[in-house]
Amino acid sequence: MSLGDPALQTPGDTAQCCPSLVEAPLDDAEADELATIFAALADPVRCKLVSLIAAAGEACACDLVDPVRKSQPTVSHHTKVLAEAGLIRGERRGRWVWWSVVPERLAAVCSALTRATPD
Amino acid sequence: MSLGDPALQTPGDTAQCCPSLVEAPLDDAEADELATIFAALADPVRCKLVSLIAAAGEACACDLVDPVRKSQPTVSHHTKVLAEAGLIRGERRGRWVWWSVVPERLAAVCSALTRATPD
DNA sequence: TGCCAACATTGACGGATGTCGATATGGCAC
DNA sequence: GTGCCATATCGACATCCGTCAATGTTGGCA
Numbered sequence: 001m002s003l004g005d006p007a008l009q010t011p012g013d014t015a016q017c018c019p020s021l022v023e024a025p026l027d028d029a030e031a032d033e034l035a036t037i038f039a040a041l042a043d044p045v046r047c048k049l050v051s052l053i054a055a056a057g058e059a060c061a062c063d064l065v066d067p068v069r070k071s072q073p074t075v076s077h078h079t080k081v082l083a084e085a086g087l088i089r090g091e092r093r094g095r096w097v098w099w100s101v102v103p104e105r106l107a108a109v110c111s112a113l114t115r116a117t118p119d
Numbered sequence: 120m121s122l123g124d125p126a127l128q129t130p131g132d133t134a135q136c137c138p139s140l141v142e143a144p145l146d147d148a149e150a151d152e153l154a155t156i157f158a159a160l161a162d163p164v165r166c167k168l169v170s171l172i173a174a175a176g177e178a179c180a181c182d183l184v185d186p187v188r189k190s191q192p193t194v195s196h197h198t199k200v201l202a203e204a205g206l207i208r209g210e211r212r213g214r215w216v217w218w219s220v221v222p223e224r225l226a227a228v229c230s231a232l233t234r235a236t237p238d
Numbered sequence: 239t240g241c242c243a244a245c246a247t248t249g250a251c252g253g254a255t256g257t258c259g260a261t262a263t264g265g266c267a268c
Numbered sequence: 269g270t271g272c273c274a275t276a277t278c279g280a281c282a283t284c285c286g287t288c289a290a291t292g293t294t295g296g297c298a
Binding site: 047 | 139140141142143144145147149150151153154157158160161162163164165166167169170171173174186220222225226228229230232233
Binding site: 257 | 270271272273274275276277278279280282283284285287289290291292293294295296297298
């Protein structure tokens, strides 16, 4: 149970929406949830991976190792973190895994940042 | 030089805008810049602080310690991290410091997340 | 069946980060 | 001036996290 289970499909219980950062004070659980999502983006290698995948539409994992100049296990670790945050999604095709962004998830994070912000 | 200098005013060289995460592959500097901003939000205490300040419009530092149940030095550390990321801004009034969010900065982060995202 | 390629997992290491007590700084009131 | 209060900084500690070599697992191909 290595490739199939944890990160490849979008987790069923991960709502696309997330609590608003600016509407009302967060409780502990909401703060943890938001912090986890932001933590997934709080690494330059992972930012690069998202940008590579987003710019290409989708990207094979084997094409991500060279651009970020990290080892294959390191890249695999980072894609797992991003996938568990619901930001990217992987699909197995033969021996390869193709990654794509989850635009609704990115939009939900965006919404959490600005909802009810007084301009 | 404790209160005035580093974090209280918005740093002049911190642009409100930030590189897009999804338009094109990021170079090293852009990835570092974005990751730093997200890292500022990648802690549940800091998420709570932003939500408290945003919900109140502005908030005195002395009113932030109790809600997050952390020590005063810890809260001061977190507000400094948020201010250095340009997400909040502090203003000294007498003995107190009043914090407010920088909505343009939040909007810029939001924009980086969704710009050119195919929906 | 056996081999190989792509990807995931494990274990270990070093550096970064959250936390707090103690202390320093700055400002107001007396 | 002295004393007090709000906030920032420092130093130390424990924990978390990014990284890689080694290894495991899965899928295609001969």
